[in-house]
Amino acid sequence: MIALVGHADLAPWTLALLEEDLRVRLARYTDVGRAGLVRIGQGLPLAFARAARRAGLGLVTVIPGTDRVAALLREGQTRAAGELLMLTQRLSLVDYDPADGTACVRADERMIRACSRVLAVWDGSPSTARDATAHLVAYARSLGRTVDVLWPTGAERRMP
Numbered sequence: 001m002i003a004l005v006g007h008a009d010l011a012p013w014t015l016a017l018l019e020e021d022l023r024v025r026l027a028r029y030t031d032v033g034r035a036g037l038v039r040i041g042q043g044l045p046l047a048f049a050r051a052a053r054r055a056g057l058g059l060v061t062v063i064p065g066t067d068r069v070a071a072l073l074r075e076g077q078t079r080a081a082g083e084l085l086m087l088t089q090r091l092s093l094v095d096y097d098p099a100d101g102t103a104c105v106r107a108d109e110r111m112i113r114a115c116s117r118v119l120a121v122w123d124g125s126p127s128t129a130r131d132a133t134a135h136l137v138a139y140a141r142s143l144g145r146t147v148d149v150l151w152p153t154g155a156e157r158r159m160p
Contacts, residue, residue, distance in 0.1 A: 001037045001060065002029055003111045004048045005136040006121025006150075007157055008041070014155040015047045018121060021152055022051035025119065030056045035089065037111050038062065039104070042080030044121055049087040061088040062111060064098040071098055105132045109139055117146045123157065124149075 010018070026036060035058035038045045045061075052059045061084060064071040070093060085091070094110060096103040112118055118140040120133065127134040140147045 001035050001115040002026070002057075002117045002119060003037045003108075003115040003140075004045065004119050004121070005108055005112070005133060005140075006044050006119075007123065007131055007133055008043060009131070009158045010043055010121070011156040011158050014152070014157070015043060017152045017155055018044070018150065019047040019051050021150055022048055022119065023054045025148065025150070026052050026055035026057045029117070034058070035060050037092075037115055038084075039107055039111060040064070040081055040084060046080045046084050048119075049084045053087045058089045059087055060090045060092055061085065062092045062094050062107060064096050064107070065093040066095060066097070068093065101129070101132075105135065108132070108136050112136065112140045112145060113143065115145060117148070120147055120149050121151065122149050123151050123155070 036048060036052040037060045038048050039062045049059055049061070094107050096107040098104065120137045122133045122137055125134065137147055137149065
């Protein structure tokens with residue numbers, strides 16, 4: 001499988017740039033049995049799902065839950081989650097709290113352990129309390145996973 005990690009605060013035009021770049025890259029990995037793996041969310045996960053579908057790659061979506069019951073999504077994520085789930089071939093319910101940043105990082109680490117390749121949408125910035133992308137790239141590399149870093153020309157993050 002191919003996992004996706006990256007910044008959650010990407011500018012809308014960056015998501016458009018990335019969707020095509022992701023499609024081209026994912027089209028290279030449509031071997032039998034290969035699939036993309038993403039944690040549910042808006043923005044980058046949805047761009048990844050659209051790209052995977054257009055590339056002909058299957059998609060597994062990780063959804064949060066507790067005791068085998070799906071957790072509620074954050075307000076404003078339901079529309080994106082609905083589209084993402086429509087593009088998904090398989091769901092994976094993982095025990096984590098989507099409102100807990102540390103739990104989300106642990107869920108991402110679990111995804112990375114399940115994959116042979118990681119696509120990282122990363123501008124090279126260090127990890128912060130709000131963004132663990134640098135940590136996840138280092139974690140994947142420490143496990144010997146192949147990591148492809150994507151940051152297209154013109155890409156930007158939204159400023160808080």
